[in-house]
Amino acid sequence: xxxxxxxxxxxxxxxxxxxxxxxxxxxxxxxxxxxxxxxxxxxxxxxxxxxxxxxxxxxxxxxxxxxxxxxxxxxxxxxxxxxxxxxxxxxxxxxxxxxxxxxxxxxxxxxxxxxxxxxxxxxxxxxxxxxxxxxxxxxxxxxxxxxxxxxxxxxxxxxxxxxxxxxxxxxxxxxxxxxxxxxxxxxxxxxxxxxxxxxxxxxxxxxxxxxxxxxxxxxxxxxxxxxxxxxxxxxxxxxxxxxxxxxxxxxxxxxxxxxxxxxxxxxxxxxxxxxxxxxxxxxxxxxxxxxxxxxxxxxxxxxxxxxxxxxxxxxxxxxxxxxxxxxxxxxxxxxxxxxxxxxxxxxxxxxxxxxxxxxxxxxxxxxxxxxxxxxxxxxxxxxxxxxxxxxxxxxxxxxxxxxxxxxxxxxxxxxxxxxxxxxxxxxxxxxxxxxxxxxxxxxxxxxxxxxxxxxxxxxxxxxxxxxxxxxxxxxxxxxxxxxxxxxxxxxxxxxxxxxxxxxxxxxxxxxxxxxxxxxxxxxxxxxxxx
Amino acid sequence: xxxxxxxxxxxxxxxxxxxxxxxxxxxxxxxxxxxxxxxxxxxxxxxxxxxxxxxxxxxxxxxxxxxxxxxxxxxxxxxxxxxxxxxxxxxxxxxxxxxxxxxxxxxxxxxxxxxxxxxxxxxxxxxxxxxxxxxxxxxxxxxxxxxxxxxxxxxxxxxxxxxxxxxxxxxxxxxxxxxxxxxxxxxxxxxxxxxxxxxxxxxxxxxxxxxxxxxxxxxxxxxxxxxxxxxxxxxxxxxxxxxxxxxxxxxxxxxxxxxxxxxxxxxxxxxxxxxxxxxxxxxxxxxxxxxxxxxxxxxxxxxxxxxxxxxxxxxxxxxxxxxxxxxxxxxxxxxxxxxxxxxxxxxxxxxxxxxxxxxxxxxxxxxxxxxxxxx
Numbered sequence: 001x002x003x004x005x006x007x008x009x010x011x012x013x014x015x016x017x018x019x020x021x022x023x024x025x026x027x028x029x030x031x032x033x034x035x036x037x038x039x040x041x042x043x044x045x046x047x048x049x050x051x052x053x054x055x056x057x058x059x060x061x062x063x064x065x066x067x068x069x070x071x072x073x074x075x076x077x078x079x080x081x082x083x084x085x086x087x088x089x090x091x092x093x094x095x096x097x098x099x100x101x102x103x104x105x106x107x108x109x110x111x112x113x114x115x116x117x118x119x120x121x122x123x124x125x126x127x128x129x130x131x132x133x134x135x136x137x138x139x140x141x142x143x144x145x146x147x148x149x150x151x152x153x154x155x156x157x158x159x160x161x162x163x164x165x166x167x168x169x170x171x172x173x174x175x176x177x178x179x180x181x182x183x184x185x186x187x188x189x190x191x192x193x194x195x196x197x198x199x200x201x202x203x204x205x206x207x208x209x210x211x212x213x214x215x216x217x218x219x220x221x222x223x224x225x226x227x228x229x230x231x232x233x234x235x236x237x238x239x240x241x242x243x244x245x246x247x248x249x250x251x252x253x254x255x256x257x258x259x260x261x262x263x264x265x266x267x268x269x270x271x272x273x274x275x276x277x278x279x280x281x282x283x284x285x286x287x288x289x290x291x292x293x294x295x296x297x298x299x300x301x302x303x304x305x306x307x308x309x310x311x312x313x314x315x316x317x318x319x320x321x322x323x324x325x326x327x328x329x330x331x332x333x334x335x336x337x338x339x340x341x342x343x344x345x346x347x348x349x350x351x352x353x354x355x356x357x358x359x360x361x362x363x364x365x366x367x368x369x370x371x372x373x374x375x376x377x378x379x380x381x382x383x384x385x386x387x388x389x390x391x392x393x394x395x396x397x398x399x400x401x402x403x404x405x406x407x408x409x410x411x412x413x414x415x416x417x418x419x420x421x422x423x424x425x426x427x428x429x430x431x432x433x434x435x436x437x438x439x440x441x442x443x444x445x446x447x448x449x450x451x452x453x454x455x456x457x458x459x460x461x462x463x464x465x466x467x468x469x470x471x472x473x474x475x476x477x478x479x480x481x482x483x484x485x486x487x488x489x490x491x492x493x494x495x496x497x498x499x500x501x502x503x504x505x506x507x508x509x510x511x512x513x514x515x516x517x518x519x520x521x522x523x524x525x526x527x528x529x530x
Numbered sequence: 531x532x533x534x535x536x537x538x539x540x541x542x543x544x545x546x547x548x549x550x551x552x553x554x555x556x557x558x559x560x561x562x563x564x565x566x567x568x569x570x571x572x573x574x575x576x577x578x579x580x581x582x583x584x585x586x587x588x589x590x591x592x593x594x595x596x597x598x599x600x601x602x603x604x605x606x607x608x609x610x611x612x613x614x615x616x617x618x619x620x621x622x623x624x625x626x627x628x629x630x631x632x633x634x635x636x637x638x639x640x641x642x643x644x645x646x647x648x649x650x651x652x653x654x655x656x657x658x659x660x661x662x663x664x665x666x667x668x669x670x671x672x673x674x675x676x677x678x679x680x681x682x683x684x685x686x687x688x689x690x691x692x693x694x695x696x697x698x699x700x701x702x703x704x705x706x707x708x709x710x711x712x713x714x715x716x717x718x719x720x721x722x723x724x725x726x727x728x729x730x731x732x733x734x735x736x737x738x739x740x741x742x743x744x745x746x747x748x749x750x751x752x753x754x755x756x757x758x759x760x761x762x763x764x765x766x767x768x769x770x771x772x773x774x775x776x777x778x779x780x781x782x783x784x785x786x787x788x789x790x791x792x793x794x795x796x797x798x799x800x801x802x803x804x805x806x807x808x809x810x811x812x813x814x815x816x817x818x819x820x821x822x823x824x825x826x827x828x829x830x831x832x833x834x835x836x837x838x839x840x841x842x843x844x845x846x847x848x849x850x851x852x853x854x855x856x857x858x859x860x861x862x863x864x865x866x867x868x869x870x871x872x873x874x875x876x877x878x879x880x881x882x883x884x885x886x887x888x889x890x891x892x893x894x895x896x897x898x899x900x901x902x903x904x905x
Contacts, residue, residue, distance in 0.1 A: 061690035067763040068835055074760075141835045146760050152737060153720040153762055156863060240738025246721065247736060280602075282610040289624035311723060311734045311758075313715075313741030316650045320643065327635045334631040335624065341594055342623065348610035349603045359595065366591050370584035373635075377642045379576040379649060382732050383562060386723060386758040447560045452727040454758040457766035461697050462690075 015520050023118075026110035027520065028095045031117050033417070035092025036410075038120055040489075042084030047479050049077040054441075054475040057468050062459050068134075070458040071144035076131055078147035079164075082264065083171045084127070086398075088120055089406045090267035091178050094206045096417065098182065100511035100518060101200045103191025103527040108184040112177050119174035123167050130163035146456055148253055149224070151238035151246050155231055162231065165224045172217040179210035179217075186210075191510070193529030197291070200509050201277075201284055204291050205270025208298045209263050215302065216256040216263075223252035247312055254305035262301045264398060266294055268405020269336060272358045274509075275412050276340050279355035280347025281506035286339040293332035293339075300329050310381050319378055326376040333369055337362060352504075353427030357408035360435055361400045368396030371446070386456075389449025395442045407434075407485070414492055415499035419517040422492040426484060433481035440474025563728050566749045566774070570730025572645040580638055587634070649730075652744050655710045661703070662714045665722030665735035665757070667864045668764040668823060672703050675714075679787045684819065685767040696766060697754045700819075702773040706780035707747050715741045718866060720762060726755035726770055734759055747774040762864065763835060764823060798875035798898065806882070806895050813883025816876045821884075824864055829888040836864070840888040849885075849894060853901060856881055874898035 016024060025031050053073050056064045065073065095113065099106055107113045133139040140158015143149075154161055186207050190199070199207075226237040227249065236242025238249045277284040284290065304325040306314065314322075340362055349355065371393040375384050384390055415421050444467035449455075453464045460468065499516040510529075514522050565571045602608050614620060652658075662673035669684040683699045705711055715724055715735040724743075725732040733743045747753075757768035775783070804812075818827060824836040831838030839845050844852050856877060859867035868877060878896045885892040 059690075060695060066832075067766065071760065071763070071765070144760075144762055150721055150760075153760070156720065156762065240736075244738075246738065280610060281604070282612055283615060285615045285620065286623055292624075311732050312736065313733060313739060316647065319650065320646065323642070323646070324639055327639050328632075330635055331628045331631045335627045337591075338623065338627045341591070341598070342615070342620075344595065344598045345602065346608075346611035346614050347598075347602050348608050349599065350605070351599075351603075359599065363592060363595060367588060370588060373584060373638065374577070374580045377576060377580055377638060379573045379642050379645045380580060382649070382730060383573060383577065383727060385732055386725070450561050452563060452725075452755065454725065454756050454765075456760040457756070459690075459696060459766040461695050462693060 024114070026106070026114055028099050028107045028110070028113065029417075029518070029520070029522075031107075031113050032092045032095030032097075034117055035088045035095060035120075038117075038124075039085050039089035039092060039406075040486075042080050042088065042124070044482070044486075046077050046080035046085055047482060049073045049080065051475060051479045053077065054472040056458060057460070058472040059469070060460055060462055060465060065458065067458045068142045068144045071146070071456065072131065072134075072142035074456055075143045075145060075147050075164075076127070079127065079167070082147070082260070083168075084120075084124060086264050086402045086406065087171075087175065090206075090209075090264075090402075091116075091175075093202075093271070093406070093409050093413070094178075094182055094267065097413065097511060098185060098203055098206060099189070100416075100514060100522060101203050101509060102186065102189065102194055103510050103523050103529070104185060104189035105521060105523050105526075107181050108189050109181045113181055116174045116177035116181065119170050119177070123170035123174065126163050126167040126170060130160045130167060133160045133163060134158060148250075148257070149227065150253075151227060151230065151249050152240075154227060155239065162228065165228045168224050169221055172221045175213050176217050179213040182206055182210040183214075191523070191527050191529055197288065198529065200270075201273040201287065201290060202267070202270035205266045205273075205294055208294045209266045212259050212263050212266075212298050212301070216259045219252055220256035223249055223256070226252075247309075250309050250312065251306065254308045255302075258305040258308065259298070259301045261394075261398070262297055264402040266297065268361075268402045268409070269294070271405045271409040271412065272340060272361050273343075275354045275358040275408055276343045276362075278412075278504050278506045278508070279352065279358070280344050280349050282343065282347045283508075284339065285342035285345075286335075290336055290339045293336045296332040297329065297336070300325065300332070304329065307376055307381075310378050311385050323376060323378050327373060330369065330373055337366060337369070348506075350505075352411075352424065353422070353431055354408045354412035356428065356431045357404050357411065360431070361404050361408065364396060364400040364404075364435075364439075368393060368398075368400060372397060384449060386454055387449035388445045388453045388455055391455050392442045392445035392449060395445075399438055399442075410489070412504075414489070415503040416511065416514075416516045416518070418493050419499055419515075420492050420496040421499050421503075422488050423496070426488050426491075430481060430484040430488060433484065434478055437474050437476075437478025437481055441471050441478050442474075444468075444470045444474075565730055566728045566751065566753065567730055567745045567747055569649055569745065570728060572648065573730045576642050576645055579641055583634060583638060652712055652742055653710060658710045658712050658744075659706070660712050660714060661705070662716070663724055663735060665715070665717040665719075665724070665761070665768075666866065667719050667762055668757075668768045670699075670703075670722075670724075670757075670768065670770060671718075674784070677784050677788075679784055679791065681787065683771070684823075685764075685769055696756070697769050697771070699769050699771045702752070702771045704773045704775060704780060704783050705747060706777050707750055707774045709777070710744060710746045712742060712744045715743070719864065721759050722757045722761050722768065723759035724755070724770065725758040726753050726772055728753045729755075729772070732758055747772075750774050750776065763832070767823070794873070798873040801899075804875075804878070804895075804897060806886070809879045809882040809895060810886060812875070813879035813881075814887070816872065816880040817883050817887075820868075820872070821880065829884070829890075839884050840890065842890075845884050845890055846892055849896070849900075852885070853877075853881060853896075857901070874901045877901045 022030060056070055130143055134142040140160060143157055143160050143164050145154045186203060229235040230237050230239055236244040238244045238246050240246060273284055273290060304322055306322045307326040310319060375381050375390060375393055411422060411427055448464055448467045453460055501515045502512040503516060510527060562574055565574050660675040662675055664671040672681045672683060681701045683701045686698050686700055688695045715733050717735040717737045722735040723732060724735060729745045731743045731745055733741050751774055753772045755770040757765060825831050825839050829838060829840035844855060857869040859865045875898045878898045878901050882896045885894045
């Protein structure tokens, strides 16, 4: 038997069936699929909590939720969306696509890959417990702190906060393991000839993201562990009465929290870059500068965390540094967006659903980036800080910047994953309803913030009514449009028009040389890149 | 093709109109409320400066993208220019774009930096008045350090249809106009944030810290704001109302407040034996003002955060423990040590009230001296 035949029989052997195929999976495609199904469930949970929030804010007065339940929903919405929906979806796509794109057989550490996924359902159970426990008599108070978990408020919360702290720990472990795996795969398992500067932009975006995650997740884990000790073991890290410092937690949290924004953003930008090149039928403009701008975004992003805390009373020197540093991020981000637009320029464009999303992202993310410059400027931020303006700003940055990028990725790659084309008409319908709903929801919130409505309030004065009504109506259009998305996905998985290996006319790259769907073990014969 | 050009111009004109509208809206309440201090006006200028710059850039970005969408499409037969990224522009864009963006950044930051210094550094002024702002869950305490006056400012319940719903308080923060006022912020419990948009100030009140801001109001009027940092259940019920008056009215107000405080102190220090009815009457008003936000007007509490007092084991149990918890508070909950916040008469009255109201039937009458001795 030749070596190849041995390998082949081994591969045939290693395809488990039934529940073992999923629970004990070490296959990057199956784990990727599980990541994305998990993310989809979380997207709907997070979306449902957002809709309850918007329904409560539809009118002045307290109608649906008690103030503590409202605050708990605000907290859960953020945590579910950030850690449950966006990060796992991006990790799922990394799992599916990176080995295909760099010509590797699988992820470098398949068993760890399995472990890093199965931490997530455990974390989700802890998160659900944190939400449910206060409803049980004697369960203490709800997590009413917002996802930032600032002490001393988080020291007042009942045992649900301890559940939440362990949720964060599990999520952190999962992210770190996934990141290690991605870095090792990218650096060690590339096909011969695939130099770093030949890698697809999506792979680059994940390489930067994975390094960021490894740098920041331990900081968050440390901060919440200190919180845990303050709450249960009598330490006083954050308790001023015991000589501690409540502001220290804010610095630790945002040292994690600000780079986290780029963790959410970068993989989606990698997807947008690939999509725009494909549907403009020309190579990505400024590939090299896009790679370097992603690295600088990661680097500068690590150094400007305290712009989330302009009002805590820092010295003039400190706030000046953080203001200038923050504004400077617009340089790499601007260059990246410019490169995307220049890729469209003088291309030969067609407008399938992924491309529609990509163009929508460029326009709306630019807007979110521009309001980002506004909130970076301190004199202005004194008014915007902790108001609805900030809520509008970061939803404009994160929904187009992270979520739409992932949705675009789903439409772009789902023919490759399932072997079937999605329904283009429904895809376009979904795009337009969600874009209109999204803008209707968040655009009016800018005005609410400027008029003086703080964020995270359960109830408000009459003067804020009109825009809240518009925003709530928009949110229901936006939220319900995701049912179309769910339907499209189910329909595509169940069948439809067969997709070719090279799904899109302008697509370039290794992943399109495989059949759709690819074999269970792809690239058993390593490709060579010229 | 000419129809495309028409469409293109239509779209860009709409965009320009849109940006123009943002500027017009500024006059119609879609922007900041009217600034009443020099600082707030500076902030407004910086805000508008940034808005104008980004609006212009937004128009440029949208125009280029829309132009490209209209002309560089496969359906009109446009062939992709495969060499575009290899031309001079393609080779130098990575320098050109950052330099342009840096220029815009410096334009924005340079102007902001000058205003920032003025906002951040408290001016040296002999006539500066100091007000200590203490955030509590969920009310504000204002201490006029120079005048020896303390004011407690609480939300007044109103119907949601009322114009001042969630925006009105029982005691306003009265300030003189044309005087530099330094605000010193701190907190008795969790983090709060003092935000009055028309004064252009927002600062966090953090336990263990004293943060400072300043304002020089130059127009009489009533300015409303709210707590801006999430601080627990009733974060939405922490309005701030500032009443700016001229110097003369301010002095009258200070004198009036001093008289009220004197009368209260005198009443509390008298050795009078108080009757049940007097204590219940006084206790009800103290309870409704200080305790009912959490424990509710009828003592039913708010499960699971705030325990009920009606039928409570502590309230109906041994007196010592009841007094202890009221005086010293409960660590890591919203229950503060009332010892520092109420005088002995008020403490005695509220404890009497709690032990005899809403069906609690201990019959105990607590005198101010009882509170003192058990201290």
